[in-house]
Amino acid sequence: MTTPPEYPEGYGQGHEQPGHPGYPQHGQPYMQQVYYGYGSWQEPERRADRGSMLRGILILAAVAGVVTVVIGVLLMANAPAEYGLADSGRTPLKLGAQPPDGFAPSVGPGGPGQPLTQAAPTAAAPAPPLPAAPPMQPSTPKRLVIAKLGINAPIKSVGLDKNGAIQTPPIGNHNLVGWYRYGPTAGQSGPAVMLGHKDTMTRTAVFSRLHELQYGDTIEVTRMDGTVAIFTVGGIEQADKLTFPTNRVYGNADDAELRLITCGGTYNRSTGHYQDNVIVYARMTGTRGGTGG
Numbered sequence: 001m002t003t004p005p006e007y008p009e010g011y012g013q014g015h016e017q018p019g020h021p022g023y024p025q026h027g028q029p030y031m032q033q034v035y036y037g038y039g040s041w042q043e044p045e046r047r048a049d050r051g052s053m054l055r056g057i058l059i060l061a062a063v064a065g066v067v068t069v070v071i072g073v074l075l076m077a078n079a080p081a082e083y084g085l086a087d088s089g090r091t092p093l094k095l096g097a098q099p100p101d102g103f104a105p106s107v108g109p110g111g112p113g114q115p116l117t118q119a120a121p122t123a124a125a126p127a128p129p130l131p132a133a134p135p136m137q138p139s140t141p142k143r144l145v146i147a148k149l150g151i152n153a154p155i156k157s158v159g160l161d162k163n164g165a166i167q168t169p170p171i172g173n174h175n176l177v178g179w180y181r182y183g184p185t186a187g188q189s190g191p192a193v194m195l196g197h198k199d200t201m202t203r204t205a206v207f208s209r210l211h212e213l214q215y216g217d218t219i220e221v222t223r224m225d226g227t228v229a230i231f232t233v234g235g236i237e238q239a240d241k242l243t244f245p246t247n248r249v250y251g252n253a254d255d256a257e258l259r260l261i262t263c264g265g266t267y268n269r270s271t272g273h274y275q276d277n278v279i280v281y282a283r284m285t286g287t288r289g290g291t292g293g
Helices: 050-078 246-250
Strands: 141-146 151-158 177-180 190-195 218-223 228-240 256-268 273-288
Touching: 141 190, 190 246, 218 256, 228 256, 246 256
Parallel strands: 151 177, 190 256
Antiparallel strands: 141 151, 141 218, 177 190, 218 228, 228 273, 256 273
16 A cells, blocks of 8 residues: 655645645545636546446346336337237238239139139129118117127127227127118128237138138128018128228218128237238128018
8 A cells, every 4th residue: 555645835836735635635636626727626527446346337237128028028018919929829821823914803702712812993883683671771780790700799889099090999809790870780781890800829710711702602681670680791802091982982872782891811919910902892682671662
């Protein structure tokens, strides 16, 4: 251990005497006072001990690492599909062979061995094998029944979301169908639009087998007035959401028609959505429990 040097009184213009807290003492880092000539004294920052700085950096790095791991775990817990933790049951429905321009000339019939394709934007909605029944007066749809697929589901009215798209039914109820309430009711002249989920994070949902419908299949909708609108499928397509056939799905129609829509195609983990929509086109060909008007 060395002894601090002795300083004569009045050492250095503007400096304090040795022993002032601003001067180094035994075992203390050096800190020099500087006089700037502005009528006041200022002290520069201490030059920290390198060992202390290194320890501080290591501690901060360790804390940051723990925080990063915790945040990552929370993100995966809240959005498991984006991290491949909960989509093992999601089955992609791939488009069939498309013509060079990317579209088929018309909506396909569906059925075993028939690939799902997307029709050209100008293609008409497909007609079923039976003649159309006269439209009925409006009445809120209450239940959707598709015996072939084992579907017997309640219907909930839905509107538009903040982006202007039709809302989907709450994901928590896997057996719920949404009906777009600002369009025609099932059985009324025009296309009634209904949507259902293909699956949820934990199980299949009401429209998981919608792609199995084909030309000539029957769909029934029970209405609030007690009547049942009976629809016959004219065709089915799988369309990319970026080129959704808006006019074919929502366009005006004189007959009472029905559109059933769900997700299809490849599941995108980064967005949490399927790439395509499966769309079933049907027309009312009969009624029960009342007469049309």
